[in-house]
Amino acid sequence: MTFDVAAFYRAEFAEQRKVAEATEAALGDAFAGLLAACAASIRGGGKILLFGNGGSAADAQHLATELTVRYKKDRKAIAAIALTTDSSALTAGGNDLGFDHIFARQIEALGRPGDIALGISTSGKSPNVVLALKQAKSMGLVTAAFSGRNGGDLPGLARHLLVVPSDTTARIQEMHITLGQMLCGALEIELGLVAP
Numbered sequence: 001m002t003f004d005v006a007a008f009y010r011a012e013f014a015e016q017r018k019v020a021e022a023t024e025a026a027l028g029d030a031f032a033g034l035l036a037a038c039a040a041s042i043r044g045g046g047k048i049l050l051f052g053n054g055g056s057a058a059d060a061q062h063l064a065t066e067l068t069v070r071y072k073k074d075r076k077a078i079a080a081i082a083l084t085t086d087s088s089a090l091t092a093g094g095n096d097l098g099f100d101h102i103f104a105r106q107i108e109a110l111g112r113p114g115d116i117a118l119g120i121s122t123s124g125k126s127p128n129v130v131l132a133l134k135q136a137k138s139m140g141l142v143t144a145a146f147s148g149r150n151g152g153d154l155p156g157l158a159r160h161l162l163v164v165p166s167d168t169t170a171r172i173q174e175m176h177i178t179l180g181q182m183l184c185g186a187l188e189i190e191l192g193l194v195a196p
Contacts, residue, residue, distance in 0.1 A: 015168065015171060016171060016174060019164065019165070019166045019168070019171040019172075019174070019175060020174075020175065020178070022165045022166070023164050023165060023166075023175045023178075023179070026163075026165050027162050027163075027164075027179070030160065030161065030162045031162060031179065031182070031183070031186075033160050034144055034160040034162065034183065035183060035186050035187060035190060036190075037116060037142050037144065037159070037160055038116055038144075038183065038187055039187060039190045039191055040114075041114055041115060041116045041142060042078055042079060042187070042191060043191070044114050045114075046079070046112065046114045046115045046116065047079035047080060047081060047112075047115050047116070048064070048067065048078075048079065048080040048081075048115070048116040048118055049080075049081050049083055049106075049107060049110065049111060049115060049116065049117050049118065049136075049141075050063055050064050050080065050081070050082050050083065050084075050118045050119075050120065051082070051083040051084055051103040051106075051117075051118075051119055051120070051128075051129065051132055052084065052119060052120030052121055052126070052129060053121070053126055053128065053129070055122075055173050056120035056121060056122065056126075056146075056173070056176070057082075057084035058084075059120050059146075059173070059176055059177050059180060060082040060083070060084050060118075060120055061082040061084055061085055062177065062180070063080070063082075063177075063180040063181070063183070063184060064080040064081060064082035065082075066180075066181065066184040067079075067080035067184055067187070068080050071181070071184040071185055071188055072185060072188070072194065073188075073194050075188060075193035075194050076193055078187060078188070078191070078193075081110065083102075083103050083106045083107070083110075083132075086106075089102070089105075089106060090102050093105050093106070099127075099128060100127040100128050100131055101128065101131060102128055103119075103128050103129065103131070103132035104128070104131045104132045104134070104135035106132075107132050107135045107136050107139070107141070108135055108139070111135075111136055111139055111141050112139075112141070113139065113140030113141065114140070114141070114142065115136075115141045115142070116141065116142050116144055117132065117133060117136030117141045117142070117143050117144065118144045118145065118146070119132055119133050119143075119144070119145040119146075119154070119158065120145065120146045120147075120176055121145065121146075121147055121152065121154070122147065122148045122149070122169050122172040122173060122176070123147070123148070123149060123152050124145070124147035124148070124149065124150070124151045124152020124153055124154040124155075124163070125152035125153050129145070130152075130153050130154070130157065133145065133154070133157050133158055134157065137157065142159055142160070143157060143158045143159050143160070144158055144159065144160035144161070144162075145157075145158035145160075145161050145162070146162050146164070146176045146179060146180070147161065147162070147163045147164070147172075148163060148164040148165075148166055148167070148169070148171075148172030148175075148176075149163070149166070149167050149172075150163070151163040162179055164176065164179075
């Protein structure tokens with residue numbers, strides 16, 4: 001069997017374009033709502049707590065860094081923490097409380113009413129993401145999530161839910177980082193930290 005790499009290459013880009021167009025068409029209002037919530041939180045002295053597993057953990061770290069350091073231009077820092085980066089907290093939490101509680105416990109310790117708890121899960125069914133959002137909701141944080149497929153267990157739990165209209169994990173992840181970087185750029189402008 002011969003692998004047609006050119007056909008594969010074209011098909012991947014075609015699928016990516018299709019999902020990007022469907023995401024653009026579906027999530028404009030949800031994106032605007034999440035942006036407004038994040039801006040209100042930061043203006044009120046709050047912060048954005050981001051978390052997820054695997055590639056979504058990497059996205060959480062990436063986006064927290066864009067906010068705390070810079071996105072496009074030098075400007076005042078935006079308060080954000082990735083709950084995926086503290087190896088001692090993750091391993092102690094996993095060992096002592098169970099892996100499902102590694103993010104919920106950190107939210108209990110670090111979250112304050114009005115903060116944004118932003119979970120990232122392509123399936124919407126990651127137990128540690130779901131439990132973290134439940135913890136956040138119980139404490140008065142604003143719950144938000146990026147997901148895919150049908151949103152899994154997140155509808156009704158995440159006040160601001162952006163569900164990428166795809167069943168393909170790679171395409172969902174691509175849209176998550178796109179939406180996340182768009183959020184960083186829009187938040188800088190909305191907060192008046194950079195010019196439009």
